[in-house]
Amino acid sequence: MSASTLTRPPVRASRAGVDGASLRKRTPLVFxxxxxxxxxxxxxxxxxxxxxxxxxxxxxxxxxxAFAWPTxxxxxxxxxxxxxxxxxxxxxxSFLYAGAATLFMLLSSVPAxxxxxxxxxxxxxxxxxxxxxxxxxxxxxTSVPLYVMWSNLGLTGSLWPLILPNxxxxxxxxxxxxxxxxxxxREYTEAARxxxxxxxxxxxxxxxxxxxxxxxATSIFLFFASWNDYYGPLLYTxxxxxxxxxxxxxxxxxxxxxxxxxxxxAATLIAMVPVVLVFLLAQRSFxxxxxxxxxxx
Amino acid sequence: xxxxxxxxxxxxxxxxxAPSLLGMIIFFVFPLIMTVFYSFTAFDLSNPPRWNNFANWxxxxxxxxxxxxxxxxxLWFVAILVPVRIAGAMLVAWxxxxxxxxxxxxxxxxxxxxxxxxxxxxxxxxxxxxxATGPVNRLLAAVGIEGPGWFTDPSWSKPALVMLGLWVLGDxxxxxxxxxxxxxxxxxxxxxxxxxxxxxxxxxxxIPNMAPVLLFAAITGVxxxxxxxxxxxxxxxxxxxxxxxxxxxxxxxxxxDNSTLTYGQLxxxxxxxxxxxxxxxxxxxxxxxxxxxVTAVLLRRFSxxxxxxxx
Numbered sequence: 001m002s003a004s005t006l007t008r009p010p011v012r013a014s015r016a017g018v019d020g021a022s023l024r025k026r027t028p029l030v031f032x033x034x035x036x037x038x039x040x041x042x043x044x045x046x047x048x049x050x051x052x053x054x055x056x057x058x059x060x061x062x063x064x065x066a067f068a069w070p071t072x073x074x075x076x077x078x079x080x081x082x083x084x085x086x087x088x089x090x091x092x093x094s095f096l097y098a099g100a101a102t103l104f105m106l107l108s109s110v111p112a113x114x115x116x117x118x119x120x121x122x123x124x125x126x127x128x129x130x131x132x133x134x135x136x137x138x139x140x141x142t143s144v145p146l147y148v149m150w151s152n153l154g155l156t157g158s159l160w161p162l163i164l165p166n167x168x169x170x171x172x173x174x175x176x177x178x179x180x181x182x183x184x185x186r187e188y189t190e191a192a193r194x195x196x197x198x199x200x201x202x203x204x205x206x207x208x209x210x211x212x213x214x215x216x217a218t219s220i221f222l223f224f225a226s227w228n229d230y231y232g233p234l235l236y237t238x239x240x241x242x243x244x245x246x247x248x249x250x251x252x253x254x255x256x257x258x259x260x261x262x263x264x265x266a267a268t269l270i271a272m273v274p275v276v277l278v279f280l281l282a283q284r285s286f287x288x289x290x291x292x293x294x295x296x297x
Numbered sequence: 298x299x300x301x302x303x304x305x306x307x308x309x310x311x312x313x314x315a316p317s318l319l320g321m322i323i324f325f326v327f328p329l330i331m332t333v334f335y336s337f338t339a340f341d342l343s344n345p346p347r348w349n350n351f352a353n354w355x356x357x358x359x360x361x362x363x364x365x366x367x368x369x370x371x372l373w374f375v376a377i378l379v380p381v382r383i384a385g386a387m388l389v390a391w392x393x394x395x396x397x398x399x400x401x402x403x404x405x406x407x408x409x410x411x412x413x414x415x416x417x418x419x420x421x422x423x424x425x426x427x428x429a430t431g432p433v434n435r436l437l438a439a440v441g442i443e444g445p446g447w448f449t450d451p452s453w454s455k456p457a458l459v460m461l462g463l464w465v466l467g468d469x470x471x472x473x474x475x476x477x478x479x480x481x482x483x484x485x486x487x488x489x490x491x492x493x494x495x496x497x498x499x500x501x502x503x504i505p506n507m508a509p510v511l512l513f514a515a516i517t518g519v520x521x522x523x524x525x526x527x528x529x530x531x532x533x534x535x536x537x538x539x540x541x542x543x544x545x546x547x548x549x550x551x552x553x554d555n556s557t558l559t560y561g562q563l564x565x566x567x568x569x570x571x572x573x574x575x576x577x578x579x580x581x582x583x584x585x586x587x588x589x590x591v592t593a594v595l596l597r598r599f600s601x602x603x604x605x606x607x608x
Binding site for chain 2: 031034035037038041042044045046048049051052055064065066067068108109111112114115116119120121122124127130131133134136137138139140141142143144145146147148149151165167168169171174198199200224227228230231234235246247248250251261264265268269271272275276279280283287
């Protein structure tokens with residue numbers, strides 16, 4: 001260790017100064033510049049929401065003209081969307097799709113991820129490789145044969161072709177759950193084994209309680225992916241309006257009914273509400289999940 | 298004894314994995330094989346597939362008037378959208394590390410658009426970027442700039458989609474942010490003592506430390522761009538004021554002037570719009586090969602400056 005590091009006054013590495021800037025005293029000018037950038041970014045990320053909301057409450061006459069501050073506020077536009085469209089049915093379909101997919105995924109993918117994270121056996125590397133391959137496969141590659149298969153089973157025109165596969169493992173969820181299980185110290189699972197626990201009990205009694213945040217994050221992930229999915233419902237439900245989930249129905253809204261922008265924007269906001277709510281309620285575990293996908297990937 | 302335990306473990310592992318392995322066969326291996334088979338047939342769903350030799354492949358590589366445009370558009374998104382989003386996410390993550398307080402609230406704020414259903418955010422952007430009446434061009438006009446036609450102009454429709462991609466960059470941003478905060482501060486201190494400037498520190502410390510995360514963002518970004526579908530499909534149909542793609546309405550894709558027609562959309566419309574399931578399968582095989590090559594190349598290229606090698 002050189003003399004200079006020893007004599008230099010200790011600098012408390014602030015969490016903020018990851019690029020080393022904390023070593024030097026930050027001048028007020030730098031502070032202002034940093035925060036001007038942060039505020040500008042905040043405005044850019046929030047502005048679209050604000051514009052959408054302002055338009056959603058405009059009168060139909062104003063919504064068709066050049067954008068300006070609403071001259072009168074029509075909160076009833078949100079109710080109007082529910083009157084014009086079977087929104088509740090669409091929401092029900094979205095909940096069926098996202099909820100059942102998530103439940104089925106948990107049943108199939110938690111044991112699979114546990115086996116890949118904690119049981120040493122021949123072939124586990126190969127299986128992991130195959131799962132990453134399946135995860136990265138563009139869905140359009142397999143659309144045709146899968147559509148043929150579901151159509152032979154008579155299930156096209158419903159959401160089941162998108163829900164049922166989760167009973168047989170979801171590649172991304174297995175990958176993510178495995179990342180979480182790997183962070184559980186090995187001592188815990190080893191101790192359980194020494195105490196005579198089989199793998200099933202080790203998973204149930206030791207791993208599941210410890211991995212709860214990870215399981216929550218993976219569930220939210222799949223829930224959101226299903227809720228936001230457009231390609232799947234387009235493929236399997238476009239022929240049957242009764243099976244449309246919100247995200248697909250929304251895309252049909254403006255064109256099919258040639259409605260005004262204010263109602264379109266109101267519908268757009270309504271479609272955003274559930275995901276944003278779920279996110280705000282479960283933010284911590286969700287952000288941890290997003291992080292784990294990449295950092296250890 | 299030991300081998301008996303090992304054998305039992307292997308059995309348990311495969312029991313745990315059995316449903317997923319079955320799923321891999323049904324939803325991954327089997328469709329891949331069938332796609333290759335269909336690519337050599339004429340197939341319209343109502344009649345059984347009929348072998349037609351290389352007709353699909355000949356049409357794919359020299360006959361289809363749209364596939365070149367669709368492939369070029371997709372390549373454009375791979376080459377522009379992916380790096381721009383990664384750079385943007387890096388900038389936003391870096392800015393967040395400089396926040397003195399309330400960085401958590403700001404992170405939530407920056408992240409929120411990434412959660413919005415893509416259909417909703419796309420429709421919102423078509424409205425925001427409406428050339429005549431939208432708020433963006435109104436604001437530009439207020440400062441004396443005549444805004445472009447965005448989604449209604451073939452040369453601006455793709456940049457408009459990039460702007461949408463930047464708005465929803467939160468998904469990569471949070472990963473970058475976590476990785477940035479994980480870089481050991483001692484490395485920066487050592488570099489600083491050696492007289493490295495900000496740019497050098499970024500190049501020689503930040504980038505190598507973030508290599509795995511950048512690799513992840515690049516691979517998933519490229520794969521996502523190769524299958525880019527929802528945003529351009531919804532944008533073009535909303536901007537032209539027609540109903541979004543559904544069975545039989547595939548002619549609406551790519552408006553204006555095929556500028557937003559991606560490979561994935563063309564594949565979809567060939568299969569589910571024009572009932573050319575054999576030809577669409579040939580397109581799917583090409584997509585599979587390209588996605589596989591891209592993943593392999595990126596994995597190899599990035600491993601050369603992963604932290605294990607660099608330090």
